[in-house]
Amino acid sequence: MRFLLDTEQRAFANSLDAMLTAADTPSVVREWSRGEHTRGRALWARIAEAGVFALAVPEAYEGLGPRPVELAVAFMELGRHAVPGPLVETVTAAALLGDPGPAKRFLPALASGESMATVAHEGAYALDGDVTAVRLALAVDGLRLAPGHGPVRGFLDPARRLTRLLPGGELLTPDPPVDRALLWARLATAAQALGVGLALLERTVAYVGQRVQFGVPIGSFQAVKHRLADAKIALEFARPLVLGAAVTMAPVDVAAAKVSACEAAYATARTALQLHGAIGYTAEYDLSLWLTKARALRTAWGTPHDCRTEVLRGP
């Protein structure tokens, strides 16, 4: 029993953090939100090069995985830096394409970052259908390769660009591992949300330390401190749930991690907005990139209610 990240895992997180900091992700997100994908794709290639998508892909298909703990570590960093794109969906697609035929055909390109994937039920909204080469539709008769997508629809989080998958297309497998894929989707979303919450907390702590009112930094007021302490407590207790879920990959653990991390991140977003005041309520201030994402991730891949229902189902 050693329930702590090892040196290698921490180094992996640090190197991703350094790379993403240097990449100026806020401006990449803004371009992505406008449908300009060039820099986003370049960033995607570097994330893939760091091995992130390969962690969800078995070694037999040119991946490094499956390694859910490292994947969770990586997705915390992707969330901390508000990286846009179908990150969770690409991981979920990798988990869905388990049969040897489709796996051999699609997984190497997903692992290397050469292609992005999106996944949704047939006819439902899928994230970033316009930039993904692999559009997977969960249809009544199995997993299909969607033949195309409808127009892009804007969203509360401008970085999330939704498109409906067109029906029909090639049947890849009649019996895809949906339950398994949902675990990977929820784990990645939970880790990403935790990262989003950590970023919101970090930025808000910095802000209240320098914003002066009544002659002192507002961070010296107890009412401000206590809201931030509560955010810290919620995030610090969500963290072991996320990592523990990655270790066990048990549905109940993954669901508990998803609901706890997303609720913690969302509560932190509310605190961050309140403590920033009006500046936090503007689109041009970078905080908005994380604020809207915290809201979106809360319902992505399982609402709080869905996840709590899974928790109550037990092991």
Add this chain to the structure above:
Amino acid sequence: MDLDLTPAEEAFRAEARAWLRAHVPSAPLPSLETEEGFAAHRAWEAELAADRWSVVNWPARYGGRDAGLIRWLVFEEEYYAAGGPGRVGQNGISLLAPTLFDHGTEEQRARVLPSMATGEVVWAQAWSEPEAGSDLASLRSRATRADGGWRLSGQKTWSSRAAFADRAFGLFRSDPDTPRPHQGLTYLMFDLRAPGVTVRPIGRLDGKPAFAELFLDEVFVPDEDVIGEPGQGWRVAMSTAGNERGLTLRSPGRFLAAADRLHRLWRDRGRPAWAQDRVADALAGARAYQLFAYAAASRLLDGESIGPKSSLNKVFWSEYDIALHETALDLLSEEGEAADSAWAEGYVFALAGPVYAGTNEIQRDIVAERLLGLPKGRR
């Protein structure tokens, strides 16, 4: 990163489970906040100690099993899953003992710990005073130099377990002239039946004497009962306070078992939809607390200290405990609030959590200032 127990740890779990199955009383003991219950719990501590299960993580020479933190966590899971009674020796075991391990002398450890392990001597904590609760630096009770020891005078209050306990430990002002209030304090152990000690039990919300006031009038304490250096009591006490807020006071095993009971209660009551979120959050919260403890234990085994992170723990468990019991009482209605209901007993006990061991307001200040680095300010 893993959650795997070694074969030896699994064997320890199996041994603990088998022993507990054979020994845990089949009917709950009466509340330990009553004279009858206190005696019954003391007898239970002796039964645990007879087979070396009362303090598994202590060294064997004091009655433990040298089991280490991970096995302690495992034992606590098994203990509460088996329905083991609340521990009347807890104040001594989780507050005084760690202080003795860190700051006591070998003579003190050999003299104090074995009788603590068996429940022969039950310890009460004597921190608070009428004008000093979470602000321990404003303590006024005095320790005055005497031949071969000290004389204690003053008043302590909210002293948990003191109504029926044997001995107590706390901080006393030994040098009233120091410039800073947390200097000049000395950490002492004293006998609750010594001449000059008056114990006045205080009924908590449900009337049970869970704590007491202590009036001390020139109570003699020999030098051998000073822990650490005279005047250094604050530093000595802070290591104890960290324990109180941190891992050992509320073991994850207790909450895992309580969440499991709540889950069963909810199912038995026909799974009412209005309680669904609260029950799910209780289950997730117990798991979060367990995993947080495993991470903390792993860090301790790496040689790190918990430090101000214990304040995260304190706020979490104290509020979690109340939420869990509130949900149970809401599910049970009047039946749950009956005086002999275990949920009512647990609820009243939980209500005090955010107040003692440093109020949650103090803990949030510590989180904000020491973990987040926010500026100090007016409270």
